[in-house]
Amino acid sequence: MACMKISVVIVNYNVKHFLEQCLNSVFASAKHCETEVFVVDNNSVDGSCSMVKEKFPQVKLIENKKNYGFSYANNQAIKEAKGEYVLLLNPDTVIEEKTLQSVCDFMDSHSDAGGLGVKMIDGKGRFLPESKRGLPTPEVAFYKIFGLAKLFPRSKKYGKYHLTYLDKDQTHIVDVLSGAFMLLIKECLDKTGLLDEAFFMYGEDIDMSYRITLADYKNYYYPGTTIIHYKGESTKKGSINYVLVFYNAMIIFAKKHFSKKHAGTFSALINFAIYLRAAAAILYRFVRSIITPIIDALVILSGFALLTPIWSNHIFGHQDAYPEDVKIYGVISYVIIWLFSLLFLGGYDKPVKIKNIFKGIGVGAVIILVLYSLLPVELRFSRALILLGSAWTIILLPIIRFLLYFTGRSIFNINLPGKKRVAIVGNKKESNNLVNLLNNNNPKIKIEAFVNPQNDNQDNFFAGTVEQLDEIVRIKKIDEIIFCAKNLKSQQIINTMLQLNNAKLDYKIASPDGISVIGSNSINTTGELYNIDINSIVKPENQRNKRMLDFVFSFFMILLLPILIIITPGRWKMIKNLFRVFYGSRSFVGYCNKKDADTSLLPKIKP
Template sequence: MDISIVIVNYNVKHFLEQCLHSVEKALRNIRGEIFVVDNNSVDGSAHLIREKFPKVRFIQNTENVGFSKANNQAINQSKGEYILLLNPDTVVEEDTFEQLIAFMNEHKEAGGLGVKMIDGKGVFLPESKRGLPTPWVAFYKMFGLSKLFPQSRKFGKYHLSYLDKEKIQEVDVLAGAFMLLRKSVLDKTGLLDETFFMYGEDIDLSYRIQLAGYKNYYYPHTTIIHYKGESTKKGSLNYVKVFYNAMIIFARKHFPGSKAGIFSLFIHLAIYFRALLSASKRILTKVYLPLLDALIIFAGFWLITPFWEQFQFSSPGYYPPEFMQIVVPAYILIFLLSILFSGGYTKPLSLFKVGRGVLWGLITILLAYSLVDEQYRFSRALILLGTAWTGTVLMVVRLIGSWLKISDFRLSNQRIRKIAIVGHSNEAKRVQRLLEETRIKSQLAGFIALDNTDKGQNYMGELSQLEEIIRINRIDEIVFCAENISSAAIIRAMLDLSRLDIDYKIAPPESSSIIGSNSIHTAGDLYVVNLNAISKAGNRRKKRLLDLTAALLFLLLSPVGLWCYSQKVNFFANIFRVLFGNKTWIGYTADAETENNLPKLKTGVLTPADMFPEITIDQEKAMRLNRLYAKDYNVFSDMELLAKAWKKLDR
């Protein structure tokens, strides 16, 4: 056996599918085996492997055992002369394995090998080659000196940025996303250190390979795509802690006492510094737009009120100070909550949802106005004028922010993206249908043929003319049909056009997903057939709003409704459990063993099965009802179920 490929998967099913397609193509001319170790994914990865990749040796863990232990599980069963540790969010070229095995056979001193990696826009990933993170190297990296002076041999050691990325180089550290290892060397060094749960294990093993007298090489004559960020979200505070704590483990293991202490100090300073930045950024990201809106609304009432006092009563100061101090803040809170529940703060922003939220706010304020005591009813005219100001200025501010290309003000109704599909007629049309089913806002500019033998209707040219086609037709995005075009050709095209501002996607054969990535700093983008899943943020908000509204209504009607229930305590308890978010009015059918790949829901007072009291619901039917409820959610169905099964609310 020439090579054993080991892929550890955790909730990246669609990326895993694309990765395995590329790996199987790359194994056609050599003897190899593929292991997939799944760390208790809940996205249907196990079903995908069993259905589409029966030849894969599948190891399914019942818990997330971490990256190191999962890799070791497969390595212990492997038979290949070489072991490749490969991330699931990667795409390899068809001759990648052949080239690397040939290189390793010629260089017996090589213990490990890494390759040139690019992101989903064809941009080189600097972690393709790295130096050993000694205390000072880590310090230069953590505090930005390596980024300021990339060509410096002193400051640029972390990513060896002063070395030519197009030449074979001896390096210290291999990237865990693609790490080719000689099995006989692993027998001497030992496998991955399971003390590292995630991150740091690649640095540790690379260093142990060098300590054993072998070399690590960077090999740029083959390139892989790495959709950086898919397996883990690297902007999170948890990532910062896990990554830097892994560095501390490495330092204590390999550096002498004083060096380890200095390194640990640097790391802790970096953790606190990054944690502060991360927490501040998260808070500001969530609250600064609502705060800006609150200031705008307050400013509107502050400007409009004296004008109205002068116009209507010829008396500035007609309204008491309590109006601006108490009533207007109450109006602001109602407007902000209405916009929130309308989805007006969901990105990309929607002017329609903002306007809808303002309208909901107006209705709520007018209802409250009609119910409060006379002394708190100041002016309907001011409410209407304030609402007009709020709706107009909030939309104008968002339009200006979008025009200035501020990312947080990006609007969902911006210019429709022009997409071109590269592939043969049948597959290109299948991908076109798939794009239509995903409901993304796009316009098909046309098809691009692989050569002059396969041109049909709406074909704009050939793959060799790709750059010219993009420029003339103002294409925003290219979708490659992996059924027809090799991974190598896709990667070459991405590298050649990496200077252009264009996005790329790859459509795996016989798949319902289209995969890509738009930035080195973002996780991969994924187009899938769009069902109205309950996991969508908008549906979550609607469901919670219905829960709260229904609970308050039941509480208001309880003096009368209470006598309709035999379990009166349960009825009251359910109202308050729903109000405090411990339960939901409609959840999954409790008698069914809920599938792992369904979105999590609170325990329901009612279930979809209550819609059909006349039918005996067995295990299979209950599971089907759960799947339908989760994957095609409709808030009106919840309302219908509440109306039909209200007598069961005392469970």
């Protein structure tokens, strides 16, 4: 029996592949409900609109020519919605086949319900605490900002922000729903009004949830259905921009709903949190960026400090054969050259490639020897010490990197020679199609097992069935599981992730058309994508090469300016642009201006 009509509203901004996956799950769930689906696109440039028109013509697409913000975009669709219920859904979500039916049934049986949220898990199958939240009063915000909520999650006093003292598998009345999945009854919206457009991004869900309670309705957390929410695809949670946008939204909320006294206290607390978090984010990024070069510099310096007196004593019979200033400036120069050589040859890329360290040290040694040969005799240090220092560096740096790798810190990750061990869950045809896609785009993947999505394992092609996946993961030492969406229901995928409950496993979902595989393992990382059309400019080494090309060409063109000024029209503009390229604010080569071109996989480069 079909439930009453529901209007699903999805606001999209440059997450085409996530949106496609989301829409596939929505229409699979809509088979059991009378449903209309809106996609409001906030001026994406990744081809999202073209994809929707081509693959989901039944979607009511609203194309904005400007990013007006999350609240404004939702309101555009809500005004046109005809459903008794309105579901605000993020594009980076996957819902179960039963989700729409289940939530409608729940709302039908709870006449006091104004809004509803569901149990959410991230891309690794971990429960997301924002599935249920309390009202962020000054007291609650204080406990959250200063870590007391994290220290005492079971406390009813300190754990109010995420209501961590409530059972995540039980239904509860809560203060705040998540904007990633917020089901609203149209009747309630008529009383509360639409989303407040003062909230550009973040905070609108808290504001709407609070207004629902003010209108004498209740917000329910309902774990009867579970969705995947990859989180943070448009704004990374660790970024300074996120800190500013989120906490400023909290200030808007406080000024709107709290008394003047409490609003002032809350604003002061939030402003303090903004500066604290922003400073912490800047410091953290700075430390992460310099910690490895500092360690490398110390390793190189320690090598010269140890080798110089030994070599001096061996050759000259005493330890003071080299002038002190030559030793100091010479060694510092060598360190700087080696560090820059490592930088430009990928020695500091993440994850670390050991071969890039060898290349960086080798090229650095050659540069040092060439420069050494050009120096006056009185400024030369020792060619033998340069070679000994190179040997020390080329042996010690990889060893140190391996030791740091075993600390388990992500900043010291090493790209080891081994391949990621993958299990594919899908029928034989889809599995073979997926193998071709993976082999063409990711040679560092090794397919260890094919898993039958059905409970029938008559074919030797499969290592086992989904029910045996836990054992397959353990025996085959699987690192990543890829689900073929064409063969499995979203509910089956989500249940499998929950049952495995393995934090070391990565999960991805292959689209039904078999041209992309997507997933996200962290709120601080973008979704990882295996796609049939990946542009290599995204690789760090290619970006460095491009910058080097810009630098070299602009340098020589600046040297030729006396000639170029004579033969080139628009000479002053040319001079200005040459220096811009030289300093890195412009580039000789950019992207085409083709309308609706898919640049989702491309990094931002200078115009």
